[in-house]
Amino acid sequence: MPKRIIYHIGDISRPGGMERIIVLKANWLAEHGYQVTMLSMSSLVESFFPLSSKVKMEALDVFQGSVYDEKRNLWGALKSVYYSIRSRIDHKRKVEKYLESHSCDYFITLVNRGFIPKLKDGSKKYFEIHFSSQAKIEFHQLNSFFYNLVYDLGMYYQERICRRYDKFIVLTEKDRLMRGNIPNMIVIPNFITIESSDSMPVAESRKVIAVGRLSIEKGFDYLFQAWAMVSSKYPDWSLEIYGYGYGREEYYNELIQKNGVEESVKICAPVKDIRNKYLDSAFYVMSSRYEGFPLTLGEAMSCGLPCVSYNCNCGPSEIIRHSEDGILVDEVGDIKGLSDAMLYLIEHPKKRVEMGEKAKENIKRFSIDHVMKKWEDILR
Known part of the structure; x- marks a missing residue:
């Protein structure tokens, strides 16, 4: 029987590099005998990039709210916490309900939530991250004390969760070293989404x-x-x-x-x-x-x-x-x-x-x- 994989992503309709690589990865797995379902947090089920007909597409329509505030002050930080908690409660409820009727062998998520490694559905839980730990350093340089305090507490919790998955996948050796000793962490880089061809750029291009x-x-x-x-x-x-x-x-x-x-x-x-x-x-x-x-x-x-x-x-x-x-x-x-x-x-x-x-x-x-x-x- 083919291995069953659920790929859990925030919003597959976006035109970003992460979304492109996940779609191509799902297509490859489906073409190589795996049963693949793309499970989106958003209400949109249409992928920006071409998705194989062999890949099933589902949407949870999780509450998002507005988690971004231009001022990034105390009020903005508190509002961000409120929306985040409300979203997580809705998210947990909908994932649990979905898995009651959709079993899988591997639940691969790009969304890091504390409840996911604890799910008792019998599947292996893998967390695949497409952002380096450098983002944390840069965030501190751009925001207020209160925003950074909330962010640091959230990141501490997130980093503890990473250790609870069966596998924690990062993209580069440098990021692995920056994150320190995490036993379940492995490195698998992204592949190139455009295959090489005989064509070469126009030499005279300006x-x-x-x-x-x-x-x-x-x-x-x-x-x-x-x-x-x-x-x-x-x-x-x-x-x-x-x-x-x-x-x-x-x-x-x-x-x-x-x-x-x-x-x-x-x-x-x-x-x-x-x-x-x-x-x-x-x-x-x-x-x-x-x-x-x-x-x-x-x-x-x-x-x-x-x-x-x-x-x-x-x-x-x-x-x-x-x-x-x-x-x-x-x-x-x-x-x-x-x-x-x-x-x-x-x-x-x-x-x-x-x-x-x-x-x-x-x-x-x-x-x-x-x-x-x-x-x-x-x-x-």
């Missing part, structure tokens, strides 16, 4: 591409400053950013104008087939403050693009081989370093092509079949 949601961790504020230096020297080059805005487009367009790069920078809506956008570009740039495992680096490399990236925690140094298939800028926030790296690729087209060819070859170690064999090892 376009640079970045992909990511418009949020503080992606560091686009750094990128706009660095791009201002690039565009002042090469005004015929352009930068295109593909990412969901979550209502922040106006703020980022203001940043673009503030840095005087409105003529050469364009923010674009997410597209389902990003491959053509990569192939129409000269190289890829990532300015993130931190990452979990940056899928977009691997996507770009599989299309033959060299990549420029801050050497942030976690992921870039485990994907890019510095000076061979891309350039790592050591210090996050080093505007001149990021600018110099982009200028180097612009001014050395032959080297750029060579690095792109190396990138396409090197990234094959993160192919879907190679990575999913590691998943099969823990599903036996």
Whole structure:
């Protein structure tokens, strides 16, 4: 009898990298003989990315409320706690009810809740996290004392829960080391979501591409400053950013104008087939403050693009081989370093092509079949 897997995710309708990798993982498992159900917390059952007809889609419609407050003060922190508690009560009730009539061998969750490891349905419980522990450090630098206090208490509880799962899966060796000694923790990286092909980027392209949601961790504020230096020297080059805005487009367009790069920078809506956008570009740039495992680096490399990236925690140094298939800028926030790296690729087209060819070859170690064999090892 085929192994039965329930994949539990927040909202499968979103166009993010995490959602893309989970859909492709579910598709692969379904095509390789597993019975897979995608169980979404939201009320939406339509996946942004193509989902195999062999994968069953279910929605719990868990109460969410508004857990975000722009002021992030004491009132905002208390309101966040209230909505969080109310959501967790509703969530627990609906998962328990669902499992009463839908048994499985493996319950793999991307949503960390204390009740999940305690469920008595007989399945193995795996928690798969797509965010690095670096996010905790960055959060502290951006918020008030009360918000940080609530956050720290929540994170302490979350970290204790991680130890209760049968397996706790992180994406990089660096993140595993940062989290310390957790006996049930293993590393399985993400695979590359765009397979390599014979196509190579247009050698004469004067376009640079970045992909990511418009949020503080992606560091686009750094990128706009660095791009201002690039565009002042090469005004015929352009930068295109593909990412969901979550209502922040106006703020980022203001940043673009503030840095005087409105003529050469364009923010674009997410597209389902990003491959053509990569192939129409000269190289890829990532300015993130931190990452979990940056899928977009691997996507770009599989299309033959060299990549420029801050050497942030976690992921870039485990994907890019510095000076061979891309350039790592050591210090996050080093505007001149990021600018110099982009200028180097612009001014050395032959080297750029060579690095792109190396990138396409090197990234094959993160192919879907190679990575999913590691998943099969823990599903036996």
